[in-house]
Amino acid sequence: MSWKNKRILVTGGLGFIGSNLVEKLVGLGAKVTVIDDCRTGNKFNIEGVKSRVVLIEKDFADPALLKEAVGASNFVFHLAAETDHVKWRENPLPYVENNVKGMLLLLEAWRKSSNKPKIINAGTRGEYGPQKKLPVREDAPTNPLGLYELNKLQAAELLELYSRSFGLDYCHARITNVYGPRARMDTTGSGVVNWFVRRAMDDDDLPLFGGGRVKRDFIYVDDCVDALLALAESNATGVFNVGNPEPVTLKEAAEKIILAAGKGRITFAEYTPERKAQEPGDFYPSIDKIRDAVGWTPKITLELGLKQMVAYYAKNRENYW
Numbered sequence: 001m002s003w004k005n006k007r008i009l010v011t012g013g014l015g016f017i018g019s020n021l022v023e024k025l026v027g028l029g030a031k032v033t034v035i036d037d038c039r040t041g042n043k044f045n046i047e048g049v050k051s052r053v054v055l056i057e058k059d060f061a062d063p064a065l066l067k068e069a070v071g072a073s074n075f076v077f078h079l080a081a082e083t084d085h086v087k088w089r090e091n092p093l094p095y096v097e098n099n100v101k102g103m104l105l106l107l108e109a110w111r112k113s114s115n116k117p118k119i120i121n122a123g124t125r126g127e128y129g130p131q132k133k134l135p136v137r138e139d140a141p142t143n144p145l146g147l148y149e150l151n152k153l154q155a156a157e158l159l160e161l162y163s164r165s166f167g168l169d170y171c172h173a174r175i176t177n178v179y180g181p182r183a184r185m186d187t188t189g190s191g192v193v194n195w196f197v198r199r200a201m202d203d204d205d206l207p208l209f210g211g212g213r214v215k216r217d218f219i220y221v222d223d224c225v226d227a228l229l230a231l232a233e234s235n236a237t238g239v240f241n242v243g244n245p246e247p248v249t250l251k252e253a254a255e256k257i258i259l260a261a262g263k264g265r266i267t268f269a270e271y272t273p274e275r276k277a278q279e280p281g282d283f284y285p286s287i288d289k290i291r292d293a294v295g296w297t298p299k300i301t302l303e304l305g306l307k308q309m310v311a312y313y314a315k316n317r318e319n320y321w
């Protein structure tokens with residue numbers, strides 16, 4: 001399939017994954033509309049392609065806006081969400097508003113549209129929660145530990161309900177830990193690798209909880225974008241893991257980050273109570289399903305990805321720190 005002149009709606013297109021997706025789609029000749037109210041997004045993320053993107057700076061969760069935008073699209077990539085993993089403990093309602101009600105409003109706009117675009121939704125590995133059997137397959141039990149993760153599971157179930165009831169064509173990508181250019185660097189909430197890259201570039205401590213022995217998998221953002229595009233282009237439908245079946249310990253990841261940045265140092269710390277409560281232990285996914293369905297596997301090694309990431313932030317630091 002060619003993306004040339006395809007009309008694409010990206011919600012959350014000023015964010016980390018969304019903006020990398022937008023840049024790729026524009027390069028492929030697609031006509032991209034972004035809805036992003038910039039609550040955590042960064043306009044600099046689409047600086048290079050802004051003249052070729054229609055940016056609607058509004059909350060996507062608006063029936064009239066969605067009616068028009070969904071009705072004009074061939075594909076919808078839904079990335080906008082309340083993404084902080086721990087802030088729900090103080091203020092849960094905006095999560096449900098954005099991640100569940102927003103999903104339902106998008107689905108209703110789809111149901112009422114005549115064009116019926118395929119929807120690619122960003123889910124999370126957190127939907128699985130702690131797992132004894134690794135690697136984790138899509139049919140594993142789901143036991144999310146936080147509201148963000150629960151909301152993503154609820155979104156997956158809404159997508160499946162609309163598929164069964166109204167014939168929705170969708171893919172729900174259970175994405176693991178993404179790192180790379182255009183991630184927020186002003187918060188611990190955008191993932192441990194992104195945060196540690198900032199700490200290392202600042203020649204600061206990289207505090208590891210629990211001795212850094214927990215195993216995690218990481219994917220470079222370009223690999224994640226390629227997976228979302230491959231799911232959209234194919235006949236694939238349903239839930240797919242998007243991650244790296246080859247995990248590293250957090251200590252190994254920290255060592256590679258220090259090597260890439262040429263600075264920083266490992267320290268050891270106690271889990272904060274909130275982190276401990278939401279720590280699922282070792283996790284890495286099986287990607288057999290997406291590989292068999294669309295031929296996708298991650299290509300970029302952690303070493304190469306970190307090198308590219310450090311180079312990006314060294315050049316564009318003032319837009320992220």
Ligand SMILES: NC(=O)c1ccc[n+]([C@@H]2O[C@H](COP(=O)([O-])OP(=O)(O)OC[C@H]3O[C@@H](n4cnc5c(N)ncnc54)[C@H](O)[C@@H]3O)[C@@H](O)[C@H]2O)c1
Nearest residue numbers: 012014015016017036037039040041059060080081122178
């Ligand atoms: N980054 C990861 O490692 C990761 C892992 C698993 C899943 N995901 C999912 O992928 C998606 C993108 O993640 P990201 O890391 O790029 O996050 P991000 O916070 O960088 O981007 C989210 C974007 O959505 C926008 N947004 C949020 N709510 C909105 C609303 N109601 N209306 C309009 N815009 C809104 C924000 O301004 C931001 O630009 C999210 O749904 C996230 O849950 C990310």
